[in-house]
Amino acid sequence: MNESVSARPVRDRLWSALGGSGDLARAAAIGVVQVGATFFAAHNQPERKHLGLLAVALLVAGPAALVVRRRWPLQVLAFVLAVTLAYYVLGYPYGPVFLALIVALFTAVTRGHRRAAWLLAGAGVAAWFVLQTLVGWGQPPEALHFGLVAGWLLVVLTVSEIARAGRQRAVEAEEARRQEGRRRADEERLRIARELHDVVAHNISLINVQAGVALHLIDERPEQARTALAAIKQASNEALGELRSVLDVLRQVDEASPRAPTAGLAGIDDLVARTAAAGLEVRTRVEGEPRPLPAGVDLAAFRIVQEALTNVARHAGPASATVRIAYGDDDLTVQVDDDGRGTGGGTSGGGNGIPGMRERAAALGGRLRAGPRPGGGFQVLASLPIAADGHRRGAPDGTDPEVAR
Numbered sequence: 001m002n003e004s005v006s007a008r009p010v011r012d013r014l015w016s017a018l019g020g021s022g023d024l025a026r027a028a029a030i031g032v033v034q035v036g037a038t039f040f041a042a043h044n045q046p047e048r049k050h051l052g053l054l055a056v057a058l059l060v061a062g063p064a065a066l067v068v069r070r071r072w073p074l075q076v077l078a079f080v081l082a083v084t085l086a087y088y089v090l091g092y093p094y095g096p097v098f099l100a101l102i103v104a105l106f107t108a109v110t111r112g113h114r115r116a117a118w119l120l121a122g123a124g125v126a127a128w129f130v131l132q133t134l135v136g137w138g139q140p141p142e143a144l145h146f147g148l149v150a151g152w153l154l155v156v157l158t159v160s161e162i163a164r165a166g167r168q169r170a171v172e173a174e175e176a177r178r179q180e181g182r183r184r185a186d187e188e189r190l191r192i193a194r195e196l197h198d199v200v201a202h203n204i205s206l207i208n209v210q211a212g213v214a215l216h217l218i219d220e221r222p223e224q225a226r227t228a229l230a231a232i233k234q235a236s237n238e239a240l241g242e243l244r245s246v247l248d249v250l251r252q253v254d255e256a257s258p259r260a261p262t263a264g265l266a267g268i269d270d271l272v273a274r275t276a277a278a279g280l281e282v283r284t285r286v287e288g289e290p291r292p293l294p295a296g297v298d299l300a301a302f303r304i305v306q307e308a309l310t311n312v313a314r315h316a317g318p319a320s321a322t323v324r325i326a327y328g329d330d331d332l333t334v335q336v337d338d339d340g341r342g343t344g345g346g347t348s349g350g351g352n353g354i355p356g357m358r359e360r361a362a363a364l365g366g367r368l369r370a371g372p373r374p375g376g377g378f379q380v381l382a383s384l385p386i387a388a389d390g391h392r393r394g395a396p397d398g399t400d401p402e403v404a405r
Contacts, residue, residue, distance in 0.1 A: 023067050030099050031063030038095030048093040058087040062100030066107075073108040074116050080104040081124045089131045102156050109160035110167055117160070121153045191363075194356045195303075207232050231277040264298035265290075265325060268305060272323070275309045281320035282309065288327030297384050300360040301325070301334045304368070307353050308336035308380040316340020316378065331366070332384045339377040357382065 038059060042051050049055070062080040069076040080100050087097055108117040211232060272282045293301070305323055312321045319340025326333035354370045357380065361368040366384040373379045 023070065026103075027063050027066040030066060030103065031060055034063055034096055034099050035059045038093060038097060041095040042093035045093040049091040051092060054090070055087065055092045058083045058090075058092075059097065062097075062104075066100055066103055069104060069107045070111070073104075073111045074113050074120075077104040077108045077113075077117060077120055081120060085124060085128050085131065088128060098152075105153075105156050106160045106163065109157065110164045112164070114161070114164065118157060121157060125153060190359070194359060197356055207236060231274075263302045263306075264295075265293070265301055267302060268323070268325070271302070271306055271309065275313065275321075280309070280313050282323060283320070284323045284325070286325045286327075287333075290325075290327060293332065293386055296364055297332060297386050300364055300366075300384060301332055301382070303360060304334050304357045304380065304382050305336060307357050311353050311380075312336070312338045312340060312378070319377070328386075330385060332386050334380075334382040334384065336380045337373060337377060338379075341376075354380075 035056065039051060042048065061083045065076045065079050065083075081104070084097055084101050088094075105117055105121060108120075268284060272284055275282050305325075309321060309323070312319055316338050317340050319338045321336060321338040324333070324335040324337075326335070354368075357370065358368045361382050361384060364384050366382060368380070368382040370380045371378070
């Protein structure tokens with residue numbers, strides 16, 4: 001039993017080297033046709049030498065070598081060319097002796113050994129002419145016969161080149177599809193990571209602020225601490241709900257294709273209310289005529305406001321914020337200003353806040369600017385195209401060239 005198990009990998013490697021049952025069957029079929037048809041053709045060629053044991057061995061050797069042609073294409077081609085030359089030079093009857101040579105040439109070219117295959121073919125024709133003239137049995141080949149052989153090899157090599165080019169195009173197309181699949185997968189992973197960050201970070205930040213307030217007031221002002229704890233409960237419920245929404249998208253629950261999360265500018269009032277419950281005064285201003293927006297623009301605008309308010313709550317200290325939503329003819333402007341002392345967060349400490357907002361804007365062909373305000377505080381300003389024929393504008397990565405950092 002142990003010997004059988006240990007011998008199995010050796011047999012598997014040997015079977016793999018031999019090309020498996022498919023190559024064995026093809027080589028056997030070529031050998032049968034080559035030997036059988038040549039014996040049949042020999043009856044009408046009394047001037048040629050009789051098919052003896054050596055002739056049969058040469059007829060079988062070429063097809064037998066084809067079994068390993070995929071593993072050693074050039075070596076097989078050289079061997080098959082040599083035995084075919086030997087057969088003809090020794091004066092044996094004409095027949096389909098070249099079948100194995102055709103397959104060997106085709107394999108060598110399509111496997112990428114083009115130059116070597118052409119050189120071997122040319123050398124083979126020249127060697128056949130020289131050997132047949134000097135030491136061959138019977139008359140030297142006539143010019144017409146020589147031209148026919150050379151033309152036949154040229155046709156085989158040309159067909160092989162066409163097949164190789166088609167195979168190369170198929171390989172390149174498959175590689176392009178794989179690259180596109182990897183690119184789409186990377187973009188999807190980035191989108192999921194950004195969505196999870198935006199969903200969780202805002203509410204967790206509010207919970208953190210309110211927890212600090214509750215700890216500070218729980219002994220001296222328990223009623224105010226109760227209000228902070230209630231805000232924590234509401235924020236945690238909101239976080240869980242939005243997290244479930246994102247996970248439902250990933251799982252494609254009850255749908256054949258993913259659905260976009262429902263967050264949008266319609267939820268700005270609730271977002272502002274939750275932020276105000278954390279002690280941050282927020283004012284909103286809408287300019288232009290509100291109208292339905294593309295789902296991607298609506299979600300991106302909401303997430304940018306959400307992340308900007310999260311950064312204010314985390315980094316600005318005692319502050320107030322103003323959210324401005326402006327509906328233009330071709331774009332939507334989202335602006336969040338605060339009068340705090342923070343830096344906006346997510347720019348130098350390894351956070352994902354501002355980079356994530358920039359990625360959202362860039363994905364829609366828009367731009368985002370984030371930086372300190374001249375009079376103090378911090379500003380986030382995003383412009384998102386909403387026109388039907390909107391194209392990317394600004395820097396190649398969608399950021400403002402003057403403020404990209």
